[in-house]
Amino acid sequence: MLKAVLVALAALYPLVLAFGQSWIAPRWMALGLAGVALLRCVLERGRGLSALWALGALALAAFAWAGNSVAPLKLYPILVNAVLLLVFGASLAHPPSVVERLARLQDPALPDAAIPYVRRVTEVWCVFFVLNGAISAATALWASDALWALYNGCIAYVAIGLLFGIEWCVRQRAMRRVSGV
Template sequence: MNRLRAAALLLLSLAYPVLVYLAMGRFEPRWLALLLFALALLRAVATRQPVWLAASAGAGVLALLATVLNQALPLKLYPALVNAVMLAVFAVSLRFPPSAVERIARLSEPDLPPQAIAYTRRVTQVWCGFFVLNGTLALATAFWASERTWALYNGLLAYVMMGVLFAVEWCVRQRVRAAHGHG
């Protein structure tokens, strides 16, 4: 059941910009805030980690603002909030190792050699840069772009950029592993 809940949460999170875009103009923002509140509530129930509880609280505040003000802007700020949270998670892990990417890598390879640890630290830094760029663009589209542009960027282009970063990193990792005799 936990996997089903996690999968539903992931799908809802990924589809959020598209769902909001499709509902804009058909429903008042205060009713769309229910979607964001449901997402925040699911996230809070699904995790016990303080950072995700804080993110859920932030989403709850955005939902409350959308409800009280009956404005779409708080709904459009959610992708920027997610990027800010991810940036915080990855940046804090650089200050207090192991890095976020090292933790993920250790799930499949518990005994990482020192060069792999250095590599995962560098990849974590790259992801921090990605979250800064992506979060800035998410914020800019929320404030200054049309709803269509906001949905296109946050519901498609951001995911394409993420996929490209994953693919490039995977290719680089294969070369690094081969260079160190692990490939």
């Protein structure tokens, strides 16, 4: 249950930050981010991805606390994209890829013919994380708080959903081709 709350907080982070900064000083919002990062790190036992993410979140929180500034807190979506890019990219260098691992959860007997496809999908996600992170950076540095919140709290999630949906449709066609149906 606690993990689900933390995931929800992470997803709602841009909206919480955008609306919360009207009532709460950035220093205290930074403390909230640090608390969530530490709690998640403890729950995940400080392993791999959660430790890397927590270190980045704690660094952003420390800068925000020190300067009582919201600017470092707006960099959080960039951190998330960077960590995901690192994980997906590393899986390309050290297979199986993330998408292959996910595909094998659904079909443990994934045919060898599907491996190039799932590798390509992992590459597409890497490109997505680069582009999404760049747009997140641009909104954090040059856009209004409202546009930053709109992109990072809504549009980015729609883009993720579209990529999932498009990939699902392409996969159905690719699997039909592989199976000869």
